[in-house]
Amino acid sequence: MLRFAAELIDQRTRSYRTPPPDSQASSDSKSAPADDLSSFQPYGRALFDILRANRHPVASCNAISILNAAGVGFQARDFTGLDLSGDIFPLNPSSASTIPETEQKATSSSSSALVPLADLSGANLSGCKLLGANLRGVRLENACLDYADIRGAAMEQTIFGQSSMFLGHTAEVISITLSLDGRSLFSTSVDKTICQWSVDSGTSIRVFEGHTNNVIPCLISR
Numbered sequence: 001m002l003r004f005a006a007e008l009i010d011q012r013t014r015s016y017r018t019p020p021p022d023s024q025a026s027s028d029s030k031s032a033p034a035d036d037l038s039s040f041q042p043y044g045r046a047l048f049d050i051l052r053a054n055r056h057p058v059a060s061c062n063a064i065s066i067l068n069a070a071g072v073g074f075q076a077r078d079f080t081g082l083d084l085s086g087d088i089f090p091l092n093p094s095s096a097s098t099i100p101e102t103e104q105k106a107t108s109s110s111s112s113a114l115v116p117l118a119d120l121s122g123a124n125l126s127g128c129k130l131l132g133a134n135l136r137g138v139r140l141e142n143a144c145l146d147y148a149d150i151r152g153a154a155m156e157q158t159i160f161g162q163s164s165m166f167l168g169h170t171a172e173v174i175s176i177t178l179s180l181d182g183r184s185l186f187s188t189s190v191d192k193t194i195c196q197w198s199v200d201s202g203t204s205i206r207v208f209e210g211h212t213n214n215v216i217p218c219l220i221s222r
Contacts (some may be wrong), residue, residue: 044072057083057134061117068123076127084118085154086137164202168195175217188215 050063061084068074118138126146133153141161171190178185184205185197194208194215 044070051079051082054082057085058117060084061086065117065119068120073124074128075124078129079133080129080131081133082130083134084136084138085134086117086157166195166197166202166204168197168204168207169193174215177218177220179220180222186218186220188218190214194218 044067047063047067050059054060060082064074064084118135120143121139121141123140123143125148126144128145128148130148130150130153133150135150135158136154136156137158139159141159142163166185166187169187169189169191174188174190176185176187178199183199185199187195187197189195192209192211192213192215194211196205196208197203198205
């Protein structure tokens with residue numbers, strides 16, 4: 001895992017596409033294809049091997065969480081039957097206070113909690129096959145699930161959510177600048193306006209109009 005982290009720091013993250021069946025591993029790394037996992041980033045490939053083996057939920061949860069944190073895309077991958085279920089832990093007065101209420105599993109005795117282990121927040125899962133997958137308790141905030149096949153997937157207590165969306169511009173946004181006090185965002189756009197937004201609520205505070213052309217990045221004076 002430390003080697004994999006070093007690869008990420010070295011900016012060698014790749015999409016980890018499975019090499020074509022007819023591709024052969026080359027002893028000469030210079031002639032090997034860029035997506036040949038046999039000669040590039042073996043630790044990243046090992047994480048996908050854990051997912052393919054699908055032998056233990058905790059191992060799979062850790063592997064996919066690390067890959068997602070590294071910014072690896074999962075689009076169009078086949079995760080049929082993948083078990084990413086969270087663990088159920090007994091609750092006692094001391095532990096109950098440390099587990100968020102949204103993650104507590106309701107039982108007849110209210111004595112256990114489902115603790116999510118897989119973090120797929122912001123993951124690109126578009127076009128994925130998740131048929132029959134166990135996604136109980138998985139974090140999927142801001143994840144892209146366009147055209148994903150989730151038929152038969154267990155999704156009890158799966159955690160969804162959407163970050164605030166700043167809606168108001170009518171054309172492409174060119175830049176975003178944070179105010180000095182951290183309370184406001186200023187966005188410039190092709191629609192010839194500058195919008196001021198509340199960071200906390202995501203609502204528009206003010207629209208600056210008057211430009212006759214696209215507004216390039218703005219600067220905030222002290």
